Amino acid sequence: MDVVDNILAKEELSKDDIIELLNITSSCDLQRIFDKADQTRKEYMGDIVHMRGIIEFSNHCARWCTYCGLNAKNNELKRYRMPVEEILETAKKAHAMGYKTVVLQSGEDNYYTIEIIEDLIRKIKSEIDIVITISLGERPEEEYKRMKEAGGDRYLLKHETSDKELYKRLHPDMKYENRINCLKILKKLGFEVGSGIMIGLPGQSFESIANDILLFKELEIDMIGMGPYIPHPGTDLYKDYKEKGYFTSDVSCDLEEMVYKVLAITRIVTKRTHLPATTALATTNPARGRELALTRGANVVMPNVTDRKYRNLYEIYPAKVCTDEKPEDCRVCINKRICSIGRTPL
Numbered sequence: 441m442d443v444v445d446n447i448l449a450k451e452e453l454s455k456d457d458i459i460e461l462l463n464i465t466s467s468c469d470l471q472r473i474f475d476k477a478d479q480t481r482k483e484y485m486g487d488i489v490h491m492r493g494i495i496e497f498s499n500h501c502a503r504w505c506t507y508c509g510l511n512a513k514n515n516e517l518k519r520y521r522m523p524v525e526e527i528l529e530t531a532k533k534a535h536a537m538g539y540k541t542v543v544l545q546s547g548e549d550n551y552y553t554i555e556i557i558e559d560l561i562r563k564i565k566s567e568i569d570i571v572i573t574i575s576l577g578e579r580p581e582e583e584y585k586r587m588k589e590a591g592g593d594r595y596l597l598k599h600e601t602s603d604k605e606l607y608k609r610l611h612p613d614m615k616y617e618n619r620i621n622c623l624k625i626l627k628k629l630g631f632e633v634g635s636g637i638m639i640g641l642p643g644q645s646f647e648s649i650a651n652d653i654l655l656f657k658e659l660e661i662d663m664i665g666m667g668p669y670i671p672h673p674g675t676d677l678y679k680d681y682k683e684k685g686y687f688t689s690d691v692s693c694d695l696e697e698m699v700y701k702v703l704a705i706t707r708i709v710t711k712r713t714h715l716p717a718t719t720a721l722a723t724t725n726p727a728r729g730r731e732l733a734l735t736r737g738a739n740v741v742m743p744n745v746t747d748r749k750y751r752n753l754y755e756i757y758p759a760k761v762c763t764d765e766k767p768e769d770c771r772v773c774i775n776k777r778i779c780s781i782g783r784t785p786l
């Protein structure tokens with residue numbers, strides 16, 4: 441057996457094994473990794489592709505994340521907030537379109553107090569039968585607890601990178617330890633917990649990505665969102681990107697291919713997790729990104745169900761796909777894409 445076969449035959453992969461796989465570039469070896477990921481997905485998660493409708497209800501954000509277009513310092517962006525009634529209406533529309541889950545997502549916007557959020561969750565739960573994923577960033581334990589008690593089912597909070605030094609550069613106003621602690625609290629409270637990373641960040645090493653993958657496993661993360669870093673000219677990190685490019689200087693690779701590789705290895709290592717084909721990946725490759733991800737480990741897609749009038753304002757990175765489409769368009773489009781590869785949308 442050669443090195444790749446040897447690693448892929450193991451029940452558990454070590455950090456060195458993961459780094460070895462991350463360094464592979466030959467198309468034949470890559471295909472073996474993708475095939476193994478697809479088999480693992482089929483064995484543990486089946487052929488269903490779960491559709492989760494995202495409602496981006498506010499683009500206000502108090503944080504300074506240096507990669508994200510919504511960061512508080514970006515004065516160029518027109519900001520919006522959807523009133524509770526409108527969020528509720530959007531959730532109902534998503535439900536009527538067939539979505540079984542809605543994701544309530546915003547920047548870190550303290551305008552939405554815990555009382556408002558509780559009220560929103562309760563109203564949605566009392567009017568429609570739908571799973572609620574919440575993604576509002578870091579909040580105190582007490583507030584997470586109240587969201588759970590109000591009927592929240594899942595919580596998404598990406599840790600973005602486990603490299604502490606890089607984390608600091610990405611989040612000058614935040615602490616890595618707090619982030620990880622939030623994930624642990626959410627898990628303890630009984631949420632299904634989602635995390636994730638960006639791939640290709642300037643200064644990011646393959647070793648840190650291997651650490652990320654092992655951390656997902658250690659924290660028993662239920663859903664893992666991974667997409668390419670897409671440089672946004674209106675952010676501070678853009679300067680780093682201009683100087684260093686993607687990753688560390690000793691690494692050169694095709695970013696899109698790297699994302700599939702990380703996705704596939706994450707499937708092989710974590711086995712029974714939900715892995716979305718992310719919007720960022722679809723932005724990098726609008727024609728085939730989602731389909732390729734779904735055949736290389738992914739089993740979830742998260743179409744946007746936000747009204748068209750808000751879409752281009754949720755500009756976390758430039759040229760995001762689907763900002764001109766209506767919610768119904770995306771549902772139909774993604775349904776077709778899932779069926780075209782012989783899978784079953786749900």
Ligand code: 5AD
Nearest residue numbers: 507508598668669670672720756757
């Ligand atoms: N490129 C790619 N992904 C980004 N995100 C934010 N900014 C960017 C960017 N420039 C992702 C982060 C964040 C989510 C809301 O969007 O992973 O958690």
Ligand code: FES
Nearest residue numbers: 762765769770773
């Ligand atoms: Fe929005 Fe295809 S998913 S148009």
